[in-house]
Every structure is written in structure tokens, then in C-alpha cells.
Amino acid sequence: MKKEPQYIVVIGASAGGFTALIELISQLKPELDAAFFIVLHLSAKSISGFLAQKLQEHTKLKCILAMDGLPIQKGYVYVAVPNHHLIISREEVKLGHGPSENRWRPSIDLLFRSAAAHYSTRVIGVVLTGLLNDGTSGMGSIK
Numbered sequence: 001m002k003k004e005p006q007y008i009v010v011i012g013a014s015a016g017g018f019t020a021l022i023e024l025i026s027q028l029k030p031e032l033d034a035a036f037f038i039v040l041h042l043s044a045k046s047i048s049g050f051l052a053q054k055l056q057e058h059t060k061l062k063c064i065l066a067m068d069g070l071p072i073q074k075g076y077v078y079v080a081v082p083n084h085h086l087i088i089s090r091e092e093v094k095l096g097h098g099p100s101e102n103r104w105r106p107s108i109d110l111l112f113r114s115a116a117a118h119y120s121t122r123v124i125g126v127v128l129t130g131l132l133n134d135g136t137s138g139m140g141s142i143k
Contacts (some may be wrong), residue, residue, distance in 0.1 A: 001024045002061060003073070004072065005034050005037075006033040006034065006074075006122065007032075007034040007124055008035050008072070008088065008115050008119045008123045008136075009035070009037070009038070009123075009126065010037045010040045010088075010112050010115045010124070010125050010142075011038045011125075011126045011127075011128065012040075012108030012111065012112070012125075012126070012127050012128070012135045012138075013038075013039075014040075014134075015032065015040070015125070017040060017128040018040065018051075019113075019130035020026040020128040021040060021055070021128060022054065022055065023097075023115050024058060024128065025037075025055050025058050025059045025061070025077065026058040027042045029060075030061055032072065032075075034075075034104075035058075035073060035075070035077075036076070036077040036081050037066070037078045037079065037080075037086060037088060037115070038051075039080045039111050040080070041078075041104050041108075042082060043136070049065060052064060055077060055079065059116075061075050061076065062076045063077040063079060064076060064078060064079065065081055065094070066079060066086050066093050066108050067122040068093065069093065069094075070092060070130065071092055071093075072088065072091060072093065076095055077079065079093070081106075083100075083105055084096065084097065084105065084106060085105055085107055086106050086110070087110060087111070087114040088114045088119070089118055090118045091113055094114075096110070098110075099122065102132060102133055102134035103132070103134075108130075108138055109134055109136070110128065112125050112142055113137070113138050113141045115142070116138075116141040116142045117141070123142050124142075125138065125142040127139060
């Protein structure tokens with residue numbers, strides 16, 4: 001039986017946040033009772049598999065591409081795939097195809113709002129870098 005993590009950590013960054021994201025991930029320890037979710041704004045055609053692979057080189061946490069229906073597990077880093085919203089439900093990962101928010105799909109705001117809706121005070125939000133407002137209203141939902 002998989003253990004549900006105590007905390008859900010949602011992380012958003014603009015395309016320029018790659019280095020900051022690597023730095024953050026390299027600081028995370030496997031014993032943390034948390035699952036991590038990342039939206040990094042890249043082009044709709046980008047290769048997010050490369051991102052998951054690069055992150056894996058800097059952590060002992062398990063870095064994977066987010067896929068519809070995956071269970072949420074402690075010690076995992078779920079990386080958003082291009083052109084799909086990353087949504088967190090109570091027990092699993094969901095991918096959405098709705099309209100762009102703040103000109104992006106995946107949207108940092110949508111990830112943050114879904115986490116807040118299902119995990120309330122157990123959510124930690126991190127905006128590493130950004131341009132314009134993506135992440136602002138989502139962080140308000142977490143607060």
C-alpha cells in the first residue's frame with residue numbers, strides 16, 4: 001500500500017528558471033514526507049522528458065513525467081508535460097486540455113489551485129521565476 005505524503009509541494013518557474021529548479025531539487029532529501037509537482041514554462045513542443053532526466057541527475061527523489069491517473073506518492077517529483085495542464089486530485093495526477101491560463105498550458109496557477117482545493121493546509125507553493133502573473137492567483141489560493 002502506497003503511503004500518501006503529508007505535504008504537497010507545488011513549484012512553478014518560467015523558462016529561465018531551469019537553473020533555479022536544479023538548485024532547489026538538489027537540496028531536497030528523500031526522507032521528506034512530501035510529493036513534488038513542477039510546472040516549468042517551456043514551448044508546447046519541448047521535451048519534458050529531458051527535464052525529468054536532468055532533475056533526476058541532481059536528486060535521490062524519483063523524477064517522472066506526470067501522466068493521467070498516476071497515484072500521488074511520497075518521494076516523487078512529477079514534471080508537467082508540454083501542452084497539458086498538471087492537475088492534482090485527492091488521490092491521483094490528472095492531465096487537462098483546457099484553455100491556456102496566463103498564456104500557458106501547463107499553467108502554474110491551475111496546478112496551485114488544484115493542490116489547494118484538495119490538500120488545503122498541507123500545500124506548500126514555490127514560484128522560482130516568472131514573467132507576468134502566472135502563479136499569483138494560484139499562490140493566493142494556497143495562502
